[in-house]
Amino acid sequence: xxxxxxxxxxxxxxxxxxxxxxxxxxxxxxxxxxxxxxxxxxxxxxxxxxxxxxxxxxxxxxxxxxxxxxxxxxxxxxxxxxxxxxxxxxxxxxxxxxxxxxxxxxxxxxxxxxxxxxxxxxxxxxxxxxxxxxxxxxxxxxxxxxxxxxxxxxxxxxxxxxxxxxxxxxxxxxxxxxxxxxxxxxxxxxxxxxxxxxxxxxxxxxxxxxxxxxxxxxxxxxxxxxxxxxxxxxxxxxxxxxxxxxxxxxxxxxxxx
Amino acid sequence: xxxxxxxxxxxxxxxxxxxxxxxxxxxxxxxxxxxxxxxxxxxxxxxxxxxxxxxxxxxxxxxxxxxxxxxxxxxxxxxxxxxxxxxxxxxxxxxxxxxxxxxxxxxxxxxxxxxxxxxxxxxxxxxxxxxxxxxxxxxxxxxxxxxxxxxxxxxxxxxxxxxxxxxxxxxxxxxxxxxxxxxxxxxxxxxxxxxxxxxxxxxxxxxxxxxxxxxxxxxxxxxxxxxxxxxxxxxxxxxxxxxxxxxxxxxxxxxxxxxxxxxxxxxxxxxxxxxxxxxxxxxxxxxxxxxxx
Ligand SMILES: Nc1ncnc2c1ncn2[C@@H]1O[C@H](COP(=O)(O)OP(=O)(O)OP(=O)(O)O)[C@@H](O)[C@H]1O
Ligand SMILES: [Mg+2]
Numbered sequence: 001x002x003x004x005x006x007x008x009x010x011x012x013x014x015x016x017x018x019x020x021x022x023x024x025x026x027x028x029x030x031x032x033x034x035x036x037x038x039x040x041x042x043x044x045x046x047x048x049x050x051x052x053x054x055x056x057x058x059x060x061x062x063x064x065x066x067x068x069x070x071x072x073x074x075x076x077x078x079x080x081x082x083x084x085x086x087x088x089x090x091x092x093x094x095x096x097x098x099x100x101x102x103x104x105x106x107x108x109x110x111x112x113x114x115x116x117x118x119x120x121x122x123x124x125x126x127x128x129x130x131x132x133x134x135x136x137x138x139x140x141x142x143x144x145x146x147x148x149x150x151x152x153x154x155x156x157x158x159x160x161x162x163x164x165x166x167x168x169x170x171x172x173x174x175x176x177x178x179x180x181x182x183x184x185x186x187x188x189x190x191x192x193x194x195x196x197x198x199x200x201x202x203x204x205x206x207x208x209x210x211x212x213x214x215x216x217x218x219x220x221x222x223x224x225x226x227x228x229x230x231x232x233x234x235x236x237x238x239x240x241x242x243x244x245x246x247x248x249x250x251x252x253x254x255x256x257x
Numbered sequence: 258x259x260x261x262x263x264x265x266x267x268x269x270x271x272x273x274x275x276x277x278x279x280x281x282x283x284x285x286x287x288x289x290x291x292x293x294x295x296x297x298x299x300x301x302x303x304x305x306x307x308x309x310x311x312x313x314x315x316x317x318x319x320x321x322x323x324x325x326x327x328x329x330x331x332x333x334x335x336x337x338x339x340x341x342x343x344x345x346x347x348x349x350x351x352x353x354x355x356x357x358x359x360x361x362x363x364x365x366x367x368x369x370x371x372x373x374x375x376x377x378x379x380x381x382x383x384x385x386x387x388x389x390x391x392x393x394x395x396x397x398x399x400x401x402x403x404x405x406x407x408x409x410x411x412x413x414x415x416x417x418x419x420x421x422x423x424x425x426x427x428x429x430x431x432x433x434x435x436x437x438x439x440x441x442x443x444x445x446x447x448x449x450x451x452x453x454x455x456x457x458x459x460x461x462x463x464x465x466x467x468x469x470x471x472x473x474x475x476x477x478x479x480x481x482x483x484x485x486x487x488x489x490x491x492x493x494x495x496x497x498x499x500x501x502x503x504x505x506x507x508x509x510x511x512x513x514x515x516x517x518x519x520x521x522x523x524x525x526x527x528x529x530x531x532x533x534x535x536x537x538x539x540x541x542x543x544x545x546x547x548x549x550x
Contacts, residue, residue, distance in 0.1 A: 059437060061361070088440025098431035101454055110449055111439035158435070165439055 007032040007199050013067035022048045024227040035200045037214035044220045045228025046203040050171050054090040055083040088115050091162035095174040097154035099146035104138050107146045111165040132160035133190050152183025172202040188213050211240050219248045305520030317487040322514035327522050330503035332489040340406030349417030357425040358447055377415035384412040385476030403493040405480045409470045420462020424455040461537045468533040474501035500526050
């Protein structure tokens with residue numbers, strides 16, 4: 001696959017929760033091996049859009065989409081596409097760390113086992129924990145409960161858990177919002193490192209974070225009808241220095257929330 | 258003294274008095290319960306303890322109170338309860354998993370849910386008659402262990418389903434989402450993320466449901482009704498009796514000695530019940546300490 005081709009191509013995507021249209025006519029492309037930040041006021045549909053990329057919205061019975069998302073050039077929502085398989089290729093990290101109430105080891109092993117990993121599980125676990133910059137802190141206590149870890153460690157464990165499955169894309173929904181500034185920096189640094197081998201889409205409320213971490217930024221807003229729409233999408237440096245839209249400028253300079 | 262508030266009349270003395278009265282009323286309410294239980298227990302212990310011996314546990318019932326024992330009833334109870342557990346756990350947990358994890362939330366499932374709750378409140382004698390008609394008569398099993406266990410299963414099943422659903426619903430949704438996001442399918446989510454957290458709660462609820470069934474005489478009377486049973490059931494197709502029926506029979510006899518035997522039987526039954534409840538508490542505690550980690 002051509003490295004310059006976008007990994008996702010979203011065209012006229014709308015999402016409804018029952019009758020409520022949460023996303024309206026989104027058109028955007030997600031660049032491969034880049035970090036794309038989704039920013040925008042609360043309730044504008046950032047999480048909803050993020051969940052469209054790995055079909056997590058399928059789990060919400062009222063959710064229904066119109067329009068199209070191409071992943072690696074083929075329709076993500078085609079009836080022949082298995083959402084389970086998609087989710088093993090497109091990992092997700094949630095806002096609140098949600099390790100399973102099992103040992104650290106079993107947390108990472110879970111994804112390997114359910115997806116029928118053929119290699120050495122112990123090795124894969126060590127590799128994933130190293131990638132998530134957690135190995136040194138937990139290598140002597142792999143059998144301890146994951147719930148004994150600190151919040152920041154738990155979030156890195158969740159990242160390790162997602163990495164173990166060897167996804168192509170990692171979706172992150174405000175992965176640092178429940179963490180203190182130091183743990184947040186650790187996650188940000190990790191995200192930067194991961195972007196060398198993964199495509200990352202990250203939702204954040206924190207403007208500095210978006211500016212520091214991402215290569216591209218997409219700004220969403222909710223209209224009069226509360227539907228979220230894409231205001232502007234471009235290189236992060238451009239969005240933060242010379243935004244095309246006044247609304248973008250107002251938002252990033254904190255003139256409204 | 259501090260400046261008194263003009264706009265208020267605090268009536269502190271009166272409030273204190275009313276508070277005291279209610280405290281006393283509630284204390285009495287608790288005492289009524291505890292005291293009557295204590296009186297009951299001491300009466301039973303005083304009457305039954307002298308009759309409690311190894312022989313009482315190993316002898317068969319008899320016309321002669323000195324050598325009468327509860328062996329056949331105790332073994333009958335164990336047989337029936339073991340089979341009941343065997344039937345209700347898979348079916349009850351399966352139904353709960355279906356309702357919580359698979360079933361679409363629509364009118365039909367709502368109707369089913371309401372009816373299961375209603376079934377849990379149906380008087381046990383109704384289940385006894387149903388079991389008698391269905392298993393003993395229509396399926397002509399006869400008055401055997403299997404018929405008794407199936408009848409008690411009908412009685413316990415709604416409670417097991419309700420308790421299991423409660424336990425499954427208590428599993429945070431984040432675990433399910435976390436598993437789905439790793440590419441798990443529905444069953445892998447249930448097996449890997451839901452059941453491990455729910456099983457202690459399911460076990461606790463099931464044990465409590467079974468311990469309710471163990472003391473029930475009414476539903477089994479219609480199935481067993483045999484009291485002078487001088488053998489222990491060897492398989493599910495043997496005749497049987499259970500402890501509450503044996504006790505009920507002894508209580509109904511005019512001789513004082515049989516009353517005391519009944520008391521001894523009650524002590525054994527209570528001991529079994531307390532053990533089961535303790536097990537439930539231990540499981541719950543272990544579960545709580547684990548999830549607080
Ligand atoms: N499961 C759902 N059912 C119905 N409506 C929903 C559901 N999830 C989200 N919504 C609605 O969709 C809109 C977008 O929600 P979403 O969670 O995507 O916003 P967000 O941009 O992530 O907000 P935040 O920054 O607060 O996380 C909101 O109006 C919300 O109320
Ligand atoms: Mg959100």
